[in-house]
Amino acid sequence: MDLIPHLRERRLKVTPQRMSILKILNRHIHPSVDELYEEIRKDFPSISLATVYKNLNILKDTGMVFEINTHTNKSKLDIYMHPHAHIVCKKCGALFDMDFTDSVYAYKKELEKKIAGKITKFDVTATVDSCENCKIV
Amino acid sequence: MDLIPHLRERRLKVTPQRMSILKILNRHIHPSVDELYEEIRKDFPSISLATVYKNLNILKDTGMVFEINTHTNKSKLDIYMHPHAHIVCKKCGALFDMDFTDSVYAYKKELEKKIAGKITKFDVTATVDSCENCKIV
DNA sequence: CTATTTGCAAACCCTTTGCAAAAAT
């Protein structure tokens, strides 16, 4: 996927640091900020953590990146080029992407009634207490 | 609702500080930690913020309280005595409880397939970019 | 040429920790 048009669309400058962040997020590995930082430093040893944070805030504000609370001390990052759901294990922090199903769109309609229209973006996070990754339980 | 049996069940001691926290959360006002702290101090001026945090961690770990990420700098707290969904406005942080609908249970079944069973608790957070509380769309 | 972005260091939260005294069972 070519991410540059999405940056242009938002009047954001195409810097190598920013591209590096987006390319890593585009692997759909859901890194935490520090995992992302370490990953970028492999290709970009001089990058500052502040730059990573500043970019993430811009990318979140413009809707290209979504931050998912894992109920651990660190949240995880996901590129958000199309609506999808997240499934998080509260115990181990494991995170999966999931496409919305028809039943979720039905849920969305309910929501739209409840908040009186205008849902521009919709994210469903399903949190479970434990999952197969946990081993224990 | 009598919350004491729920504490006993979990072998948690019934202290006035803890009861004060639970009583406030039981109003379903979804306070942030500092809002909760200020509220408790009305009845309990000597309480320490550390006590509030320690209690919240215990209550979250034992499943009586749920912490909802609002995508603002502060998350919000909810008593969690029965499964329900949360709707959060990312822009203004407004938060609503919502009962699960059948369509969400269908979604839950999908999830159970995907993570191979054993969902012990299930939370759905629907995040919208703006809601009627925002005024500015 | 102008506006944005970067990088550094310091500041800023919010949250946790250690420990002794107090309270609950």
Add this chain to the structure above:
DNA sequence: ATTTTTGCAAAGGGTTTGCAAATAG
């Protein structure tokens, strides 16, 4: 009597900010 909880103060950890230099368009 034993275990948990409280409260204080200090430490911790993640995130933001201010500003000058560098870079993108």
